[in-house]
Amino acid sequence: MGKSDNWTISDAENLYGVKRWSGGYFEIGANGNMHVTPDANNAEMRIDFKEVINEIKAEGIQFPVVLRFHDILRSQVALLNETFIKTIEEADYQGLYRGVYPVKVNQMREVVEEIVDAGQKYNYGLEAGSKAELLTVMAYNINPEALTILNGYKDEEFVRLSLLARKLGRKVIVVIEKFSELLMLVKIAKELDIEPIIGLRSKMTVKGRGKWEGSGGDRAKFGLTITEIINAARYLETEGMGHCFKLLHFHIGSQLTDIRAVKEAISEGAMIYSELHHLGFPLEYVDVGGGLGVDYDGSKSTNDSSMNYSIQEYVADVVFGMKEVCDLEKVPHPTLISESGRAITAHHSCVVAEIVGEIRADSSKMETTAVEGEHILVSNMRYVSLSVEKQDNLQEIFNDATDYKEQAMSAFKLRVIGLEELAKIETLYWQIMEQLQLRLRSAEFIPEDMQELEFDLSSQYLCNFSVFQSAADTWAIDQVLPILPLTRMNERPNVNCSLVDITCDSDGKIDQFVLEKGISDVLPMHNLKAGEDYHLGMFLTGAYQDVMGDMHNLFGRLNEVHIYSHDDDPLDFYIEEVVTGSSVDDVLSIMQYHPNSMAKEVKKSIDAKIAQGEMRPREGVKWTDFYEDCLKGYTYLKTNK
Numbered sequence: 001m002g003k004s005d006n007w008t009i010s011d012a013e014n015l016y017g018v019k020r021w022s023g024g025y026f027e028i029g030a031n032g033n034m035h036v037t038p039d040a041n042n043a044e045m046r047i048d049f050k051e052v053i054n055e056i057k058a059e060g061i062q063f064p065v066v067l068r069f070h071d072i073l074r075s076q077v078a079l080l081n082e083t084f085i086k087t088i089e090e091a092d093y094q095g096l097y098r099g100v101y102p103v104k105v106n107q108m109r110e111v112v113e114e115i116v117d118a119g120q121k122y123n124y125g126l127e128a129g130s131k132a133e134l135l136t137v138m139a140y141n142i143n144p145e146a147l148t149i150l151n152g153y154k155d156e157e158f159v160r161l162s163l164l165a166r167k168l169g170r171k172v173i174v175v176i177e178k179f180s181e182l183l184m185l186v187k188i189a190k191e192l193d194i195e196p197i198i199g200l201r202s203k204m205t206v207k208g209r210g211k212w213e214g215s216g217g218d219r220a221k222f223g224l225t226i227t228e229i230i231n232a233a234r235y236l237e238t239e240g241m242g243h244c245f246k247l248l249h250f251h252i253g254s255q256l257t258d259i260r261a262v263k264e265a266i267s268e269g270a271m272i273y274s275e276l277h278h279l280g281f282p283l284e285y286v287d288v289g290g291g292l293g294v295d296y297d298g299s300k301s302t303n304d305s306s307m308n309y310s311i312q313e314y315v316a317d318v319v320f321g322m323k324e325v326c327d328l329e330k331v332p333h334p335t336l337i338s339e340s341g342r343a344i345t346a347h348h349s350c351v352v353a354e355i356v357g358e359i360r361a362d363s364s365k366m367e368t369t370a371v372e373g374e375h376i377l378v379s380n381m382r383y384v385s386l387s388v389e390k391q392d393n394l395q396e397i398f399n400d401a402t403d404y405k406e407q408a409m410s411a412f413k414l415r416v417i418g419l420e421e422l423a424k425i426e427t428l429y430w431q432i433m434e435q436l437q438l439r440l441r442s443a444e445f446i447p448e449d450m451q452e453l454e455f456d457l458s459s460q461y462l463c464n465f466s467v468f469q470s471a472a473d474t475w476a477i478d479q480v481l482p483i484l485p486l487t488r489m490n491e492r493p494n495v496n497c498s499l500v501d502i503t504c505d506s507d508g509k510i511d512q513f514v515l516e517k518g519i520s521d522v523l524p525m526h527n528l529k530a531g532e533d534y535h536l537g538m539f540l541t542g543a544y545q546d547v548m549g550d551m552h553n554l555f556g557r558l559n560e561v562h563i564y565s566h567d568d569d570p571l572d573f574y575i576e577e578v579v580t581g582s583s584v585d586d587v588l589s590i591m592q593y594h595p596n597s598m599a600k601e602v603k604k605s606i607d608a609k610i611a612q613g614e615m616r617p618r619e620g621v622k623w624t625d626f627y628e629d630c631l632k633g634y635t636y637l638k639t640n641k
């Protein structure tokens, strides 16, 4: 067992396929622990998850936690910008790249600050899609060269705020989603005498494929038709503001899985841009929206959680695609904007949670040795169990055992056998299934009836987290996220599990896992050892998942641990900041409770018991304090001993 087994970390890599989805940031270390190499420019920098977990425990921070690797954010910002710069040079493209980060993908202040800081030297900007986001962006994107792109539906306040930002010298572009917004913008701009920069969002005929394909096509929620775009441009001209129209925008969906959709959108967008040029509207910018995918399952395919292209191929298709059409149409190359959010943030955070128990169909066993006068069904089941070794026809064993188990249940209902005999039959049944499972592992062909056996016999590991808070998309839209143990990778994983969370909801489970061979309904993990904690990591949660969680069962936001790499540190990292997650009274307050008066109410009941002489005063004080401490505490299971 364990290290004496001939299992190595390369077997673990072959099983979990970490390199396929890690984007170069995660790997299985020689010591069997998961490692992170957060700085794309410094492969020497290597942080051991086990060391991070130890430090978190030492600081008394409770799990589950979100780990944020700020270096990964910085590396991704650099990767996107440098890839555009390099490709623009190679293509001899005459425009620039001026990307913006769409804050809706992860609005956490620390995330936005880090992206703005890392993007400073590229004049990387921000995108906002609501008033609250606009207010944020106005305070954080102060570089006059970086763009601020404003999408989403707008009211008067939104428009006034955008004009204020113009007045402050920012390159703010208001993207018109529907015609009436344009009328409002023109009116207010004239009234305030501030010149806006205007973009028009085009409803594209090309649809993205995958979960978000509704963002394109005739029935798309956002954008103007070609006719509306021409009318809008002409309207601006008659208002003397034709020169304010500087940007064409399109966005055909998030997580574009197929590069063909990107190519089609670019060529359609480039054609519209060129035609507008011919009509006398020399635009300066083309904004290709978001959609740059993340290969969550590592399959490089058009699966919903994957993509069949790389970031380099994406950028090449944008740059070369635009250039080709522009050259053909003899119009200048526009400055290119992309609003890539998922690709910037997905890798930088992961959730670390602890396994706190195991649930198995066959976990508890009865003594099954033969007793005088036992029911024939028990003897029959024992007979089958003793014959598994000798019998070659596995299907027959499976049929007999299943048949006897069903008969036993009927017999029990008719009071022919008792509860104890039923339990013996059940025990024998699961023993037979385990034996069958072992034999099937080496079989070439698994009969249909028995294909579910591996799943039926798998454990459920109870994990101290909430799917609804930390992995909302795995529940809502079957998003697949890589999940794996963070330690013991140099040991053969000997338990097949699915995961259940601690909510009281039977949907609170994960049964889709990324393995090298494809998506599996069970995850190979290690047996739990008494007195030793066992953590798993849920990766690529930095985009959307991080900020979309809900408070099902009043499980709140997670403790967050912000990690920076550092060369001079012996462990290559330090914890820069801990952001405490929701306490029970936080989540109760959001639901309109008054935790203080709740505490008073409970104290009143305790005091009454004291007055009645049913509780000693000392004891009463302890209980009162305990209730108050729990109110202030973390919403998840407390596991540190």
Ligand SMILES: *Cc1c(COP(=O)(O)O)cnc(C)c1O
Pocket: 102, 104, 105, 129, 151, 251, 253, 254, 255, 289, 290, 291, 292, 339, 340, 341, 342, 343
């Ligand atoms: C959501 C959204 C984005 C971000 O898309 P990603 O696929 O995460 O890069 C960009 N632009 C618009 C208009 C969006 O609605």
